[in-house]
Amino acid sequence: MSEIVVALAGNPNVGKSTIFNALTGLHQHVGNWPGKTVERKEGRLLLNGKTVTVVDLPGAYSLAARSLEEQIARDFIARGRPDLVVNVVDAANLERNLYLTAQLLETGVPLLLALNMTDIAASRGIVINPAALSAGLGVPVTLLAASRGEGISALKATMAEMLARLKSSKQMREVAA
Amino acid sequence: MTTIAMPNIPFRYPAPIEREIEQLATLFAQTPALTDYPARWLAIQALEGDEALLAEIEAGGDSRVKAALAASLERLRAVYGDEIDIVMVDQRYRFVHDIAIRAVTRPATPPATLSDRIDRIVTHRWLGIPIFLVVMWLVFKLTTDVAAPFVDWLDRVLSGPVSRWVSGLLHLVGAGGGWFEALLIDGVLAGVGGVLAFVPVLLTLYFALALLEDSGYMARAAFVMDRVMRLFGLHGKSFLPMIVGFGCSVPAIYATRTLDSRRDRILTGLLVPFMSCSARLPVYVLITMIFFPQYAGHVIFALYLIGIATAVGVGALLRGLLFRQQPATPFVLELPPYRLPAPGNIWRQMWERTSAFVRKAGTIILTASIVVWLLLAIPVGGEGQFANTPVEQSAFAGLARATTPVFAPLGFGNWESSGALVTGLIAKEVVVGTLTQVYTGGEAAADDTAAMTLSEDLVLIVGDFGAAVGEALRALVGMVGFEIGAALEEPVTTGLAAAIQVGLATSSNGHGELAALAFLVFVLLYTPCVATLAASRHEFGLRWMLVSLVGQFVIAWLAALLVFQGGLALGIRLPL
Amino acid sequence: MLYQILAILEQAEEPLSLDELSRRLHVEPGALNEMIAFWVRKGRLRDSAVVGCGEKAGCSCNANPQGCPFRHNGPRLITLCD
Numbered sequence: 014m015s016e017i018v019v020a021l022a023g024n025p026n027v028g029k030s031t032i033f034n035a036l037t038g039l040h041q042h043v044g045n046w047p048g049k050t051v052e053r054k055e056g057r058l059l060l061n062g063k064t065v066t067v068v069d070l071p072g073a074y075s076l077a078a079r080s081l082e083e084q085i086a087r088d089f090i091a092r093g094r095p096d097l098v099v100n101v102v103d104a105a106n107l108e109r110n111l112y113l114t115a116q117l118l119e120t121g122v123p124l125l126l127a128l129n130m131t132d133i134a135a136s137r138g139i140v141i142n143p144a145a146l147s148a149g150l151g152v153p154v155t156l157l158a159a160s161r162g163e164g165i166s167a168l169k170a171t172m173a174e175m176l177a178r179l180k181s182s183k184q185m186r187e188v189a190a
Numbered sequence: 191m192t193t194i195a196m197p198n199i200p201f202r203y204p205a206p207i208e209r210e211i212e213q214l215a216t217l218f219a220q221t222p223a224l225t226d227y228p229a230r231w232l233a234i235q236a237l238e239g240d241e242a243l244l245a246e247i248e249a250g251g252d253s254r255v256k257a258a259l260a261a262s263l264e265r266l267r268a269v270y271g272d273e274i275d276i277v278m279v280d281q282r283y284r285f286v287h288d289i290a291i292r293a294v295t296r297p298a299t300p301p302a303t304l305s306d307r308i309d310r311i312v313t314h315r316w317l318g319i320p321i322f323l324v325v326m327w328l329v330f331k332l333t334t335d336v337a338a339p340f341v342d343w344l345d346r347v348l349s350g351p352v353s354r355w356v357s358g359l360l361h362l363v364g365a366g367g368g369w370f371e372a373l374l375i376d377g378v379l380a381g382v383g384g385v386l387a388f389v390p391v392l393l394t395l396y397f398a399l400a401l402l403e404d405s406g407y408m409a410r411a412a413f414v415m416d417r418v419m420r421l422f423g424l425h426g427k428s429f430l431p432m433i434v435g436f437g438c439s440v441p442a443i444y445a446t447r448t449l450d451s452r453r454d455r456i457l458t459g460l461l462v463p464f465m466s467c468s469a470r471l472p473v474y475v476l477i478t479m480i481f482f483p484q485y486a487g488h489v490i491f492a493l494y495l496i497g498i499a500t501a502v503g504v505g506a507l508l509r510g511l512l513f514r515q516q517p518a519t520p521f522v523l524e525l526p527p528y529r530l531p532a533p534g535n536i537w538r539q540m541w542e543r544t545s546a547f548v549r550k551a552g553t554i555i556l557t558a559s560i561v562v563w564l565l566l567a568i569p570v571g572g573e574g575q576f577a578n579t580p581v582e583q584s585a586f587a588g589l590a591r592a593t594t595p596v597f598a599p600l601g602f603g604n605w606e607s608s609g610a611l612v613t614g615l616i617a618k619e620v621v622v623g624t625l626t627q628v629y630t631g632g633e634a635a636a637d638d639t640a641a642m643t644l645s646e647d648l649v650l651i652v653g654d655f656g657a658a659v660g661e662a663l664r665a666l667v668g669m670v671g672f673e674i675g676a677a678l679e680e681p682v683t684t685g686l687a688a689a690i691q692v693g694l695a696t697s698s699n700g701h702g703e704l705a706a707l708a709f710l711v712f713v714l715l716y717t718p719c720v721a722t723l724a725a726s727r728h729e730f731g732l733r734w735m736l737v738s739l740v741g742q743f744v745i746a747w748l749a750a751l752l753v754f755q756g757g758l759a760l761g762i763r764l765p766l
Numbered sequence: 767m768l769y770q771i772l773a774i775l776e777q778a779e780e781p782l783s784l785d786e787l788s789r790r791l792h793v794e795p796g797a798l799n800e801m802i803a804f805w806v807r808k809g810r811l812r813d814s815a816v817v818g819c820g821e822k823a824g825c826s827c828n829a830n831p832q833g834c835p836f837r838h839n840g841p842r843l844i845t846l847c848d
Contacts, residue, residue: 074800077240078240078242091226091227091228091231091232092226092227106794106796106797107290107293107294107794108286108287108290108294108793108794108796108797109794109796109797109799109800110796111286111289111290112282112283112286112797112800114286115200115201115282115285115286116282118200118201119200119228119230119231119234120228120231121228121230121231122228137297138296138297139294139295139296139297140294140295140296141293141294141295142292142293142294142295143293145289145292145293146289146293149288149289149292149293150200150289151200276768276808279768279804280767280768280769283767283768283797283801284767286797287767287792287793287797290794290797291792296794313783408841409841412841413781413783413841416780416781417780426781427843427845430841430843448843450812450845450847520775520778520779520780520781520782520845521775521781521782521843521844521845522775522781522782522783522784522787522802522843522844522845523781523782523783523784523841523842523843523844524783524784524841524842524843524844525783525784525785525841526841
């Protein structure tokens, strides 16, 4: 059985590392991307009794590969085809963050939008309608305020649910084939 | 025909692009070397012109793939020209924007931050400009009133104890009394020291400028002044080099590179020297403290305003005469939130700029002082000998007298002032250095008869400094609006001040104050220093440098004439 | 979206602050910055900061290792390219 890989992708400074740490706890491995000087963080997480590998991708504003970070993120997603990409976005700067989301959607990779920093957005009077967001993007959305530790368990639950659904549809496709 | 079933296509590109994406995606999906990538994604990237991926397609695709890609791009170019990628990125932004509009509700009136509230007043259509002027006024009030006591102190220390020590040291090693002592004391110490005494003024100015830059106010000033600039047919961006010009004209000339057209660059480059650079400030402080001690801050502020007004006026004139009118291109400006200036930043800027000034004193000004001393030491006519000749009979006086007719109608046609203006072309601070040299020549030597011990000197220095701190504090408090005690400005009575006063009174037939004012206006506007001229030549060529050189001289001469003769005609007596 | 930025700049009578442009387009400032960066890459907008002292300035600040101390990074300005 091949391992399940989930990648965390997002712009720089959206709280990706905080979420990564909250998900993987002490089960982390820090190294470098092959041949690159960019740090590669990988950790393990137990979801519904299954071990999931979580990879924290370098922060990127787009998949245009203009920087080393963007190039690594792009290669991992477009070529590596993780089972699921959790796209962490800053709720207070949603429009800028969604550009990367649009590009992620174009890769066709299964996507989950983790709307982080909802506390900061709320303090600025920004109200976000997650249902409209989810409908517009066609992907599930979960809300977090990771710096306060809020929303992590909901994120885990949605991840588990999505992975289970993806697995069954894959099996169905395989059966059909 | 097989279509590649993508799980969900979130948004579509305009039909012509979408057609090509689908065709290419189908082909890519059938090309073994490219199946690593999601086919639709790869097609999108290829059309968007991603070079790395295009290279991979080139390397991995067969001739059919390459031909199809070329044909697709050809067809799209016919529709979109070179803007295929722009159209695609735009489509992505539209998609994102539509979702953001639907999913995000921002407060109708965003909570106004403190920055916003300040900006509402500071960048206000009508209040903005008066506020800018008030800020400038405070800056110059600060530089003059607060720094002046320290200038006096430094001047007393340099001309008193330090001169005595140098002289004493020379006597100790047996080199006293000769031309070498005269060179060191009347040449170097008077010239360089006379300029260095103004370090407190520059420190304060650089402090104030750094405060404005670091707090974020400068961006607002540029925003506000755009209206003024454009009122006179100048580009709003021209104001930025001009702000730099308050520090030094040389980087200001280079800062014109940010302007888009050569016309704007040259025009702004010609106007930048009218912004009073920090090197001119010592001259203002010296002269105003002698002639208008109670109004020094006001006079200096007025000089800066005259500089700006002249620049704007000359700019409007040049626009009409030399340059074709062209519509000003608007710009977008980032107004970063105000912030408390970081002491580290302020200190670094103050230090760097002041040390550049001190370095200049040690190089250019030192050289100029030595040359002036030599010219003062060489006797022409009379029976003086080298280094022991009355200043009136020196080569310097002889040369300077040749230029006096030019300045006579302006009220300062004495050879001392004329000579100082000529040497001021090397660097504007040299005006101060030369005045000190010609007026105090031979005087410093008299000082060493007053025998004082080292400890007496030190007590004097420290005591004086304490008094200066007290005066500066009183001035600072006075700025806020509380007058403590009586007006403390008493007429400056040092030998230099008295000599300058007598000199200008004589040259102007008893209208010394008017002549001093004309002199200040002349120093403000006349030909820029050689470093600025070199920068001007480097950036705009010899022709424009000469325009700057001659033009500014003529403008300064006319303006000083207007001040002096106009003042005489109107019977104005200064101070009012 | 992208073209609107150029259109607004072409038609503007007065300088705009970045915030004002963001309000007019209803685009949040962060996204607007990315769009401007795109146009700068395409050579259609110029994003400037005041340039410092030149090489052959002949002034004493040449001796300064950090460059001319009077240079300061003026406010960020964005203009159309010809």
